Amino acid sequence: MIVREGKSVFKGVAIGKIFVYKKADNAVKKETVADTAAEMARFEAAKEKALGQLKGLYEKALKDVGEEEAMIFDVHQMLLDDPDYNDSIKDIIENEKMNAEYAVFMTSEQFAAMFLSMDDDYMRGRAADIKDISERVISILNGSQVSPEAMPEPVIIVAEDLAPSETVQFEKDKLLALVTQKGSSNSHTAILARTMNIPSLVTTNIEIDTAYDGRTAIVDGFTGLIYIDPDEETMEKMKEKKARADEQRALLQEMKGKETVTLSGKHIHLYSNIGGIQDVDAVLENDAEGIGLFRSEFLYLGCDDYPSEEVQFEAYKTVLSRMNGKKVIIRTMDIGADKQIDYFNLPKEDNPALGYRAIRICLTREDIFRTQLRALYRASAYGTLSIMFPMIISVKEITRIKEIVEEVKLELAREEQPMGEVELGIMIETPAAAVISDLLAPHVDFFSIGTNDLSQYTLAIDRQNQSLDSFFDPHHEAILRLIQLTIENAHKYGAWCGICGELGADMELTAKFIQMGIDELSVSPGYTLELRKRIREC
Structure with missing residues (x-):
């Protein structure tokens, strides 16, 4: 039996x-x-x-985000079957007597260059698609492909680390647990785990050894241990522990349908954080x-590529419709920092957490921002929508945002x-x-405190840097004072105030937040019932 220790981020x-x-x-x-x-x-x-994988991705995207977004995988299948593309590979293998990996790579380079030389934007965009399908085939050929869609089910994923662009691809029902070498309690791996309740x-x-592939393991989220090839005694003990944990989770089901109200009668709005349509089931x-x-x-x-207005509209509309009139707060895109996307072509920065990100992108690349706002306001007809804007630091930013919002609403009104x-x-x-916050509050309907970033900026500690974990104190008095000040200023000017960061689920702070006057807490779906129980005991 092999035992390894980590830091637990979900029990x-x-x-x-x-x-x-x-x-x-x-x-x-x-x-x-x-x-x-x-x-x-x-x-x-x-x-x-590769064609089989692309077909599977098409069907998954069709179910998750709709036909328009799924079409990219249909296009990839057609490109992979293209006669000219295949003839080029065949020619290099048969006439130049080169290995298949090299033939695919050279064909990819030639075809991508050809597409990039075209005047039509759509055709230029196909260069990235050619490289994508070629990399997929090369990965399969050289045996290096370990892709999310290749996972059997169910599994415990062991990885060095997981970027947001990787976690978004995973089939959620195929994950039993996540174990990474790197990361932190505020990493996207941790947020994904909490959202999924694993x-x-x-x-x-x-x-990170492929020799571990397929071997039986136990992840104990209470102690932070993973047991590989557990002995019989450990297996029996862990089965009993799992049964007790499942029983406790079942008892929390009694909280369903009950009000989120303190013993003294104060109601707290208890909401959930999500990353996409697929998470709505967990919310409900x-x-x-x-x-x-x-x-x-x-x-x-x-x-x-940039999701179109129609793709975004369908996603927002689906979530709003499924929530059946319950409030849905959508944050405009928070791209940048640790959430890098190739097609945004963001400049390389020495300190991206303090760089070109979130609202700073939106206010300098207004075409992207307006597309998202149009989709959001169109979707607002299908439920109760609130929009919030990330990384605000001035009244000037809010003023410009509201000007753009009014212009977008006017456009949509003209289109009826x-x-x-x-x-x-x-x-x-x-x-x-x-x-x-006293200057900002008069211009908005609400504040939502993002404690993940607020903590790292207040303490000057990178929340993704695991070597600084011993210095990081989420209960630091400076953070709590800033939260208190924000709540007071919101109420002073008629705005409500919530917390959507990870501190919202910190049960040690629940009573303190209520004493501060917090109106709303938004947490990963898996924490909802436990937090309701805690609030009802305050």
Whole structure:
């Protein structure tokens, strides 16, 4: 039995097979081959496997985000079957006697260059698609592909780390637990685990070794341990522990349908944080009163190009419709920092957390911002929508945002597009915003405190840097004072105030937040019932 230790970010016990997730190494070597027929057979087999994966991705996208967004995977299948593309690969293998990986790579480079030289924007965009399908085939050929869609089910994922662009691809029902070498309690791995209500360990002293693939393991989210090839005694103890944890979770079901109200009669709005349409089931299952944070950037992370107005509209409309009149607060895209997207072509920065991100992108690339706002206001006709804007630090930013909003609403009114009433709010994520919250409050309907960023900016500690964990204190008096100041200033000017960061689920602070006068707490769906129980005991 092998035992490794990490930092638990969500409690629970998971028992299952390990799936080692490694980023593909697609370095291509140029090699001469003697048997060209065998090499062609290798290529054909890899191509068929890639086509099968693309078909699966098309069906998943069709279910999750609709036909328009799913079409990209249909296009990829057509490109992979294109006669000219295949003839080029065949020519390099048979006539130049080169290995399949090199043939695919050279064809990819030639075709991408051809597309990029065209005047038509649509055709230029196909260059990225050619490279995408070619990398997929090369990964299969060299055996380096360990992709989310290749996962058996169910599995315990072991990885070095997981970027937002990777986590968004996973089939949620295939995950039992997440174990990473890197990361922190505020990383996207941790946020994903909490959203899905599954055990998760970060900063784990585990080797990322494919020899672990398929081996039985136990993840104990209570102690932060993972047992690989557990002995019989450990297996029995963990099965009992899992049964007790499942029983406690079942008891929390009694909280469904009950009011989120303190013993003294104060009602707290208890909402959920989500990353996409697929998370709405968890919100409804855990009886949240609404959605306090829809991270709209995950729509962008899941695309190969800017999602169109129609794609975004369908996603927002679906969530609003499914929430059946309950409040849905959608944050405009928070791209940048640790959420990098290739097609945004963001400049490389020495300190991206303090750089070109979130509202700063929106106010300098207004075409992207207006597209999102149009989709949001069109969707507002299908439910109760609030919009909040991230990383605000000045009244000037709010003024410009509201000018753009009015212009977008006027456009839609001229087009006779139906719209509902929409609350506008901002996130308080910087000490600057908290300190001038008395100046900001008169211009908005609400504040939502993003404690993840507020904590890192207040303490000057990168929340993703695991080596600083011993210095990071989420209960630091400076953070709590800024939260108190923000709540007081919101109420002074008639705005309500909530918390949507990870501190909202910190049960040690629940009573303090209520004493401060907080109006709303928005947490990962898996924490909803436990937090309701805690509030009802305050």
